[in-house]
Amino acid sequence: MRAARTSVVAAISALATITAVAGCAQKSDAKGSDAVQITASDDACEVSKTSFPAGHVKLAVENKGSKVTEVYVYAPGDRIVTERENIGPGTSTSISAEIKAGSYEIACKPGMKGHGIRQKVSATGKGAVAGRDPKLDKAVAAYRAYAQQQADETLPVAQKFADAIKKDDIDGAKKLYAPSRVGWERTEPVAESFGDIDPKVDVREDGLEKGQKWTGWHRLEKSLWQAKKITAADHALADRLIKDLKDWQKRVGTADITPTSMANGAKELLDEVQTGKVTGEEERYSHTDLVDFEGNLEGAETSYKLLKPVAAKNDPELAKDLDKQFAAVGKLLDKYREGKGFVSYDTVTESQRKELSDAVNALAEPLSRLAAAVVTK
CATH class of the missing domain: 1.20.1420.20 (M75 peptidase, HXXE motif)
Incomplete structure (x- = not known):
């Protein structure tokens, strides 16, 4: 008999602010000019745009290195806004994020270890986010x-x-x-x-x-x-x-x-x-x-x-x-x-x-x- 799942307590007040979202496609289709292209390798983390409009942001990640890598978007204080782990050598993935205006760092972590190779980026404007269900x-x-x-x-x-x-x-x-x-x-x-x-x-x-x-x-x-x-x-x-x-x-x-x-x-x-x-x-x-x-x-x-x-x-x-x-x-x-x-x-x-x-x-x-x-x- 399978152990019972932990019950979820009743819903409380709804959140008012959307801050960060990561998409989950295994292969990137975010090839358009609106996407922030991130090219990861064993010794580099190249970002096609260091400034982009706040709101819905597409990140197209390609790992050209020989090691499995991770990609993070960090807010000040290394607060994780969104991340994607286990990006294998020669593979691509896409991340869709809702990012508020502000300063951030994009980090690639070859071997999925360490502080990462980081690039400073900024999200500009008000970046209005559409309503949700x-x-x-x-x-x-x-x-x-x-x-x-x-x-x-x-x-x-x-x-x-x-x-x-x-x-x-x-x-x-x-x-x-x-x-x-x-x-x-x-x-x-x-x-x-x-x-x-x-x-x-x-x-x-x-x-x-x-x-x-x-x-x-x-x-x-x-x-x-x-x-x-x-x-x-x-x-x-x-x-x-x-x-x-x-x-x-x-x-x-x-x-x-x-x-x-x-x-x-x-x-x-x-x-x-x-x-x-x-x-x-x-x-x-x-x-x-x-x-x-x-x-x-x-x-x-x-x-x-x-x-x-x-x-x-x-x-x-x-x-x-x-x-x-x-x-x-x-x-x-x-x-x-x-x-x-x-x-x-x-x-x-x-x-x-x-x-x-x-x-x-x-x-x-x-x-x-x-x-x-x-x-x-």
């Missing part, structure tokens, strides 16, 4: 409430995890580690949009920037499973984790959320599964990757379900395909349940991991078209 306002409000709920419910579990660390209770901390991360995994795109919280809370050792101090869950994971001991430094790291999570909890209510950013956030969660969970890299010490996998999947499905009334009207075949693929991935994931959790991921064979990867890919393709279905008139 009231059902989408309702979806945004409900998703905002959902994201806040996940943060609120994470803190008590994370506090118990931190308390176990400070009591030098290795077994207790191990049991609480994965549950303390679930709410974060469900809403990770919202947390990542702030720019400064994710590197403190969820960075892996191989993702550290030069000079960056390693803090957060994965630093403590390494102590618990690899070092198999808790130190005074870990006590301080546990306190720091709670401090940073409280910052996240406080700031969720200020996140820029739009219908299309919800759709693209769902796709980002599938990318998280594909690049970190299926590979076993995310939880390399604890091997609790399938708990994260489920959290990402639940968050993506929540976004889809909230947007479905509009998406199904605009593109009924897409909605049918998404219903089918979400069910297929969930059914496959069920094979690895054990008690109230999942088997240790190091017991999952390479062929089984490929099966999971294929199922995620089958879902990611139609999910990449959800944003377009939401904005279709």
